[in-house]
Amino acid sequence: MRGLLAGEPLAAIIASGFFSSEPVQVALAVGAAVAIVSGAVGVFTVMRGQSFAGEALADIGATGGSGAFLLGVGPLWGFVVMGIAAAAVMELIGIQRPRGRDLATGIVLGAGLGLAALFLYLDATHHDTTGATVTILFGSVFAISSSTIPLVVALGTLALGIVVALYRPLMLSTVNAEMAAARGVPVRVVGAGYLLALAISVALAAVTIGAILSTALLVGPAAAALRLTKRPGRAMLAAGVIGMAATWLGVLLAYDSYYWPPKEHGWPVSFFVVTLIFIFYLVSGLPARWRGRSRCSRDS
Amino acid sequence: MGAGERVAEETSQAESGPGGILSVQGIGVRLSGRQVLDDVSFTIAPGEFTGLIGSNGAGKTTLLRVILGLQAPDAGRVLVAARPRSRRNPLIGYVPQKFLLDPDMPLRARDLVALGVDANKLGVARPSRTRRESVEQMLAAVNASAFADARVGTLSGGEQQRVLIAHALIGRPRLLLLDEPLANLDLRSAHEVVSLLARIAETQKIAVLISAHEMNPLVEAMDRIVYLAAGRAASGRTEEVVRADVLSALYGHHVDVLRVHGRLLVVAGAGEDSDLAGHEVAFPTAEHDP
Numbered sequence: 001m002r003g004l005l006a007g008e009p010l011a012a013i014i015a016s017g018f019f020s021s022e023p024v025q026v027a028l029a030v031g032a033a034v035a036i037v038s039g040a041v042g043v044f045t046v047m048r049g050q051s052f053a054g055e056a057l058a059d060i061g062a063t064g065g066s067g068a069f070l071l072g073v074g075p076l077w078g079f080v081v082m083g084i085a086a087a088a089v090m091e092l093i094g095i096q097r098p099r100g101r102d103l104a105t106g107i108v109l110g111a112g113l114g115l116a117a118l119f120l121y122l123d124a125t126h127h128d129t130t131g132a133t134v135t136i137l138f139g140s141v142f143a144i145s146s147s148t149i150p151l152v153v154a155l156g157t158l159a160l161g162i163v164v165a166l167y168r169p170l171m172l173s174t175v176n177a178e179m180a181a182a183r184g185v186p187v188r189v190v191g192a193g194y195l196l197a198l199a200i201s202v203a204l205a206a207v208t209i210g211a212i213l214s215t216a217l218l219v220g221p222a223a224a225a226l227r228l229t230k231r232p233g234r235a236m237l238a239a240g241v242i243g244m245a246a247t248w249l250g251v252l253l254a255y256d257s258y259y260w261p262p263k264e265h266g267w268p269v270s271f272f273v274v275t276l277i278f279i280f281y282l283v284s285g286l287p288a289r290w291r292g293r294s295r296c297s298r299d300s
Numbered sequence: 301m302g303a304g305e306r307v308a309e310e311t312s313q314a315e316s317g318p319g320g321i322l323s324v325q326g327i328g329v330r331l332s333g334r335q336v337l338d339d340v341s342f343t344i345a346p347g348e349f350t351g352l353i354g355s356n357g358a359g360k361t362t363l364l365r366v367i368l369g370l371q372a373p374d375a376g377r378v379l380v381a382a383r384p385r386s387r388r389n390p391l392i393g394y395v396p397q398k399f400l401l402d403p404d405m406p407l408r409a410r411d412l413v414a415l416g417v418d419a420n421k422l423g424v425a426r427p428s429r430t431r432r433e434s435v436e437q438m439l440a441a442v443n444a445s446a447f448a449d450a451r452v453g454t455l456s457g458g459e460q461q462r463v464l465i466a467h468a469l470i471g472r473p474r475l476l477l478l479d480e481p482l483a484n485l486d487l488r489s490a491h492e493v494v495s496l497l498a499r500i501a502e503t504q505k506i507a508v509l510i511s512a513h514e515m516n517p518l519v520e521a522m523d524r525i526v527y528l529a530a531g532r533a534a535s536g537r538t539e540e541v542v543r544a545d546v547l548s549a550l551y552g553h554h555v556d557v558l559r560v561h562g563r564l565l566v567v568a569g570a571g572e573d574s575d576l577a578g579h580e581v582a583f584p585t586a587e588h589d590p
Contacts, residue, residue: 047405165422172419175401175412175452179467182368182394184420226406230451233424235406 015256023142027251027269030144030152034204035217035243037156040163040236041201042222042243044194047232048174053090053195055215056105058202060086060112062211065136066119075136076148079203079211080155086112087199091192139210139270141251152207155200162197166190171232208247209270217243220277224284242284246276320345321381321391321475321507322367328375329362335531336362339376342526342535346474347505349498351518354528360511361397363528364477367509368394381474393468393506395478401460403453409463410435410448416467438466442496458489462496469500476500478510482517490517497521515542516563544569 018024045054064082065075086108093104123132135143163170173180173187181187198218205214225238250273257267322344329337336359344350354360365371367378369385378385380392393416414435418425425431439445442462447455452463461481468476478497482490498521501508512518515525519538526535527542529550534541541547542564548554554569 043406047402164424167424168415168419168421171407172415175405175407175415176396176399178370178396179394179464180419181370182392182396183416183471184389226404230406230408230449231411232406 013256014252015259018252018255021255022146023144024251024255026144026146026149027141028248029149030141030208031247031251031273032244033149033152033156034201034208035221035247036240037159037201038205038217039221039225039239039241039243040160041194041197042218042220042239043225043232043236044163044170044174045198045218046222046226048194050101050198051215051219052102053105054198054202054218056090056109056112057083057086057199058206058211058214058218059109059116061203061206061214062136063112063116063119064203065206065211066116066123066132069123069132069136070119074145074148074151076151076155076203076207079206080200082112083199083203083206084196087195091195135210136206137210137212138268139206139208139213141208141269142254144207148207152204155204159197159200159204162193166193166197170194209273213270213274216274216277217247220274220281221246224277224281227281227284227288242277242280246273246280249276320348322509323379323382324363324367324376325379326376327363327366327373327378329359329366329371330374331362337366337373337528338531340528340531340533341376342524342533344475344507344509344524346507347501348507348523349501349521350507350509350524350526351515351522352509352511352526352528353513353515353518354511355513358513358528359531360513360528361479364394364479364509364511367477368392390471391474393471393473393476395461395464395468395476395481397479398457398481398483401453403451405451405453407452408449409444409452409455409459410439412452412463413438413444413466413470416470434470438470439463441469441500442466443492456489457485458492461485461489461493465493465496465500469506473506475507475509478508480511480513482510482512482514487517494518494521519564538564542566 042054045051061079061083064078064080066078067082068075068078089108090104093107120133120136131140134140169180169185169190170193172183173185173190177187180190202214202218205217208214209217221239221243222235224242225235228238229235250269253272254266254269257272258264260267320343324340324342327337327340328335340359340363352360352363362371366373367380367385369378369389380389385392414425414431417431417434436445436448439448442465444459444462444466447459452460455463465476465478465481468478476497481493485493494517497508497510500506501523509526510518515522515538522538524535525538525541526533527547527550529547530552532550534546534550542557544555544557547557547566548569556567556569558565558567
C-alpha cells in the first residue's frame with residue numbers, strides 16, 4: 001500500500017504504514033460498523049427528541065465499562081449490559097410518557113454516575129488500571145483487540161435489525177403515539193424495542209470514542225443528515241456516511257498526529273472524530289442557507 | 301367466495317342493519333373519581349356525517365378514545381358494524397387532536413399518507429406501483445397533491461389536517477373519527493375541511509364522526525348531532541336536539557337556544573333555578589362562514 005501511495009499527493013496525507021497497521025485496520029472496521037448503526041438509530045433519536053436518553057445511556061455505560069475493568073472483562077460487555085439494564089429501568093419508570101421522559105432519564109442517570117464514580121476510583125486505586133478512566137470516558141479505539149470485531153458486528157446487526165423491523169410502527173408512533181395506537185401499533189413495546197437498539201448503539205459508540213463522547217456520534221451525523229434530506233431512509237443513509245467519514249478521517253488524523261507536536265505522542269482519535277462531526281453539522285446547514293438567500297434575491 | 305369477500309359482505313350487511321356502522325350503547329366512564337361519561341348511547345348509519353358537540357371537558361375525547369378501544373369503559377359497549385370492536389379495527393380511521401409536528405421532521409406529506417396503509421406491519425415497506433398510486437389518489441382526493449413533497453411540519457394547519465385525513469382514509473375505513481379538527485383553523489380552512497369531509501361521507505359512504513366545541517361551522521353538513529353536556533348525550537337531527545327543552549334536560553338547568561344571523565347559540569336561560577343566568581353556557585361564538 002505504501003508503494004502505491006509513493007509519489008502521489010495522498011502520501012502527504014496518509015502517513016506510511018497506515019493501512020498495514022493492525023490497530024488502524026481494527027479501528028477502521030469498528031468505526032465503520034459503529035457509524036452505520038449510530039446513523040440509523042440516531043435519526044430516530046433526533047426525531048423522537050430523545051438525545052438526553054442517549055446521553056444518559058452512554059454515561060451510565062461508563063458504570064458498566066469501569067465495572068468490567070474491575071472484573072477483568074472487556075469494557076464493551078460492561079457498556080452493553082449496563083446500557084440495556086439502564087434502558088429497562090428507564091422504560092419501567094415511565095420514559096414512554098413524554099412528561100416522564102426527562103425525569104426517568106435523569107433519575108437513572110444520577111444513580112448510574114454515582115456507581116461509575118465508585119468503580120473508576122476502585123479501578124485507579126486498587127487494580128492498577130490507571131488508563132481505565134481515560135479509556136472508558138474518552139475511548140481508545142486503537143486499543144481495541146481484533147477479537148472484538150465479531151461482537152461489534154453482531155451487536156450492530158442486532159441494533160440495526162431492530163430499527164429495520166420496527167421501522168413503520170416506530171415512525172408512526174414517533175409522529176403521534178395516539179394515531180399509532182389507533183392503528184393497532186403496540187406503542188409501548190415498539191418504544192421499548194427502540195430503547196434497546198439505542199442502548200446497544202450507544203454502547204458501541206462508547207467503545208469507539210468513549211462513553212462521554214458517544215452521543216456525538218449518535219446525534220451529530222443524524223442531525224446533520226436531517227438538515228440535508230427530507231426523507232427518513234435517506235437521512236439514515238446520509239447519517240451513516242457522515243459518521244463513517246468523521247470516524248475514518250479521525251483515525252487518519254490521529255495516526256498522522258503522531259508526527260505533530262508534542263512529538264511521539266499522538267492526539268486522541270475521539271477529539272478528531274467529535275470535531276469533524278461538529279464541522280460536518282455546521283457545513284450541513286449551508287445548503288439551506290444558500291437556498292434561502294437565492295430565494296430572497298429572487299424575491300427582491 | 302373467498303374469506304375476504306365473505307367478511308366484506310357480512311360487514312356490509314351488518315352496516316345496513318339496525319345497529320349501523322357504529323353503535324354506542326350505555327357507555328359510562330369514570331376517571332380520577334369523576335363521572336366523565338354517563339350512559340351515552342347513539343347510533344351512526346353508513347355515510348352519515350355526525351357532529352359530536354360539547355364544550356371543553358364535556359368528554360368528547362374520552363368518548364372517541366372509547367370508540368377507538370384506547371380507553372376501557374366502566375359500563376356499556378361499542379359495536380362497530382354490529383361486532384364488539386377490537387383493538388385494531390381496520391373499519392375505523394382516526395385523526396387525532398391538533399398536535400405539534402416538528403418542521404424539521406424528515407417526513408413528506410406523501411410519506412405520512414403511506415404510513416396509513418400498513419404502519420402496524422414490521423419491516424420497511426417495499427416500493428410498489430399500486431402503493432404509490434393509491435397514495436397519489438388519496439392525496440388528490442383531499443386536494444393535497446400540490447404539497448405532497450413538502451415536509452409535513454412545514455405545512456399550514458389546514459394543509460396538515462388534509463394530510464392527516466388522507467392518512468386516515470387510505471386504509472379504506474367505513475367510519476372516520478376526527479377529534480377537534482377545526483380547532484385553531486381559520487374560518488376558510490375550517491370550511492374547506494368540513495366540505496371535504498361532507499363530500500367524502502356522501503360519495504364514499506364513509507360515516508364521519510367529528511368532535512367540535514363550536515357547532516356552527518358544522519350545521520350545514522351535519523346529518524346528525526351528538527350533543528354532550530355534563531357527561532350525558534342527546535342525539536338526533538340538529539333541529540331535534542338543539543332545542544331549549546332537550547338541552548335544558550341535558551344540562552340539568554334551563555338553557556335557551558338562540559338563532560342570531562343564522563348562527564345557533566346556546567345560552568343559560570333566565571330561569572329561577574339557574575345560577576348561570578345570562579351567561580353563555582357552552583360555546584364561544586364565531587362568524588359562520590357564508
